[in-house]
Amino acid sequence: MINIVIAAGYATRLGELTKNFPKPLLKIGESTILSRMLDDIDAIPEITEHVIVTNHKFAKFFEEDPLLSPCLAGSPDRRWKKPITILDDGTSTNETRLGAVNDLLLAIDYIDKKSSLNREDLGGSGPSLLVVAADNLLFFSFQEFVDFALEKQTSCIMCHEQPSIEKLQRTGVVELDENWRVLGMEEKPQVPKSHWAVPPFYIYLQKDLDLVRHSVENGCGKDAPGNLAHYMVEHTVMHAWPMSAGRFDIGSLDTYYEAVERFGER
Numbered sequence: 001m002i003n004i005v006i007a008a009g010y011a012t013r014l015g016e017l018t019k020n021f022p023k024p025l026l027k028i029g030e031s032t033i034l035s036r037m038l039d040d041i042d043a044i045p046e047i048t049e050h051v052i053v054t055n056h057k058f059a060k061f062f063e064e065d066p067l068l069s070p071c072l073a074g075s076p077d078r079r080w081k082k083p084i085t086i087l088d089d090g091t092s093t094n095e096t097r098l099g100a101v102n103d104l105l106l107a108i109d110y111i112d113k114k115s116s117l118n119r120e121d122l123g124g125s126g127p128s129l130l131v132v133a134a135d136n137l138l139f140f141s142f143q144e145f146v147d148f149a150l151e152k153q154t155s156c157i158m159c160h161e162q163p164s165i166e167k168l169q170r171t172g173v174v175e176l177d178e179n180w181r182v183l184g185m186e187e188k189p190q191v192p193k194s195h196w197a198v199p200p201f202y203i204y205l206q207k208d209l210d211l212v213r214h215s216v217e218n219g220c221g222k223d224a225p226g227n228l229a230h231y232m233v234e235h236t237v238m239h240a241w242p243m244s245a246g247r248f249d250i251g252s253l254d255t256y257y258e259a260v261e262r263f264g265e266r
Helices: 012-018 033-042 059-064 100-113 142-152 206-213 225-233 253-263
Strands: 002-006 049-054 084-088 129-133 136-138 155-161 172-176 182-187 196-198 201-204 238-242 247-249
Touching: 002 033, 002 100, 012 253, 033 049, 033 129, 033 136, 033 142, 049 059, 049 100, 059 084, 084 100, 100 129, 100 206, 100 225, 129 142, 142 155, 142 201, 142 238, 155 172, 172 225, 182 225, 182 238, 196 238, 201 206, 201 225, 206 225, 225 238, 247 253
Parallel strands: 002 049, 002 129, 049 084, 155 238
Antiparallel strands: 129 201, 136 247, 155 196, 155 201, 172 182, 172 196
């Protein structure tokens, strides 16, 4: 299974802090937002490599990051043992961004060209994909999510209970059956049909990758990763894993500074 990190956004809501610096590399104590996520994912046995998709404006920051650069150079003292690749999507402004779905397709095209699809992986079906957004602090391990997908043998999304109708109206919302199969998904519904909200973490099995590859040309929205999940729910069987603990979504200056205060090492 290949871990794809979508990190090509411009984080305009963080103002000057990320005007000329990528949000995933902001410090939380002695680590960064991204490094904390990679610490967990790299330890998952099923993960074979990481592909980080960023934009042209910020690519050099990822390539020169003191934690990432030893991994890119193959140093024996590197923090993460699985191979890491930085992909530049070629954009330099928020107005010209490709969108999260197109950035994922860029990563899949890179993987295809490496002929990685010939390797055995999740369930013996080839290299499936773990797709994550790079701006969250998590209080659970992605290993639980991978185990859930192995059990269900379907592509999967995450979900968590959200009591606030206002917050549900700003995210993806799913309807589920008693076995956690996704019956339907809506993006930013004015009248949510459940309290199950969808965070930006997904597993797409190899058997569903052709659906992913042709999603945009078949009408899938390309801006947010939830657009693809919505499209996939309508075209294949998917299950939703209920998060076993919470997460901290860093989406504004206030939430970043709160994260530094609450979770940064003293």
